[in-house]
Amino acid sequence: MPVDLRRFIRDVPDFPKKGIVFKDITPLLGDRAALREALALLSRHFEGRGISKVVGIESRGYIFAPAIALSLGAGFVPVRKPGKLPYKTASEEYALEYGTDRLEIHVDALQAGEKVLIVDDLLATGGTASAARRLVEKLGGQVVGSGFLVELKFLDGRSRLAGIEVVSLIEY
């Protein structure tokens, strides 16, 4: 019987600030059956697509991307906040509620033509996933899909990922 993943998401009111109800995924991560189910569902969806790299966005994307890479027989590529990657990087800016931030990728993280899956815990406005996509494309990679544990539908992040498949396991 499939695991009801939604049951393992905890609402935490007023985090990170007053008025926000935070979707806490840690009860899901801590449950062996729910963790296994979530990783299996995301992996299975992208099997047989020739994906050779799975990109995880710092830091919660790292929780899912390497295990999915292992399952797909792909390598794992970290996308990080500025100044964290030690080697030469490419960089992309994205909008925050107030101001902007940047994400970086190592310039040799993938070869031109490689098929890439982008993974994160949460699809909200799509700003970070979209920046990660531009980073992959800058290196000549082809983003074939993106996978998320949770999607906040009302923020319509999908519209910023036009042309690539978007899979999420739990929608709000």
Add this chain to the structure above:
Amino acid sequence: MPVDLRRFIRDVPDFPKKGIVFKDITPLLGDRAALREALALLSRHFEGRGISKVVGIESRGYIFAPAIALSLGAGFVPVRKPGKLPYKTASEEYALEYGTDRLEIHVDALQAGEKVLIVDDLLATGGTASAARRLVEKLGGQVVGSGFLVELKFLDGRSRLAGIEVVSLIEY
């Protein structure tokens, strides 16, 4: 034939500051065979010990801990920097080169008596792993081992993890 993991570690001089040679693990992560081998070696070593939770230390510990948890049939527990975990936390301080920092864990991340494996990418002075151990013990968990991809032997982090098994795949 086993993969020579050391071959996938890249020396980056003067990172994060002048005079430091940084051990860059991203070439290993990006190679599907090396990634699989590293995760398999760490997992296999801790099979059959009754481990029910694998703790990963933010953020590079997240790259390894969930895949190892999956392999061991355990849940994954994140240990994070202050203010990042949304629910009630326990906190432990550790020493930096100059000053101190803190790590946090959710107070309900594990039950008293659970057997726990701590995972991170790098064992250096052992400060963060030792703080993670104290966090687990605060909640009544029993740390049975710790696993690292890289160990900097000359910093003798093992001496701060006395009483628990320490496994590393690549030593310098």
